[in-house]
Amino acid sequence: MLELRDPGVYLCEDFHKPQPAAVKRIADSTVRRLSMYLRYLEDLDTRGQQTASSDELAHLCGTTPAQVRKDLSFFGSFGKRGLGYPVHELTAHLRTILGLQREWKVIIVGAGKIGAALANYRGFRQRGFTVVGVYDNDARKVGQPWGDSVIRSMDALEADIDREGVPIAVLAIPADNAQAVVDRIVGAGIRAILNFAPAQISVPAHVSLKSVNMAMELEGLSFALTNSAALDQGAA
16 A cells, blocks of 8 residues: 655655755645745845845744744754844755755646646746646647647656656646546656646655645635624624
8 A cells, every 4th residue: 555645744855855864844834934935035135135034024924933933943043143034045045945946847737728827837937847748638639839849648648757857747637537647647757746636636655746726725715705704794
């Protein structure tokens, strides 16, 4: 039986070369905040700001100074009490921690509307993610132009992953065959998956999985709006 990893927990070695010390377990929520810190720090760095306090980062990212300090402490000591964090240095450290100091090859499986939007998203390349192939099982789409490339047949999937050494796949396919496709790409060498398919899929412990369920995200918004309205009525 395959050992499954909690998709909300990552290991430090998922982000950078492991050190001899014990590997820490990093929660998904922490990784999300690291990404937010990086974006704000990059903006501050562009504007020439030299230092930033935990209070400032907390205010920008909607968290607390204690949480900022705790998140960063997982990876070392980056600032000095009373002086704050050196913006340029911390930006570089976070890029390394998040694995953004190199280029990552990505494939997209599913050439529908979601796949098209993802393939044309400029933010991927700006963050070091290069889409090297788009695949679909619809013979009418195969061979059609897709940005700087063409849509490829699913028959070429495994060979292309092996030849290109692709570590990341984005799934934008129907739920009914999502697990079968996951099994294929994992068997071919994919080690990280961003899943947009509305399905529960399982992966081996060595594969990182992140699922995006748009319906659940909208339900979260509807919950917030419903409860906000209830609070407003209660205050009236």
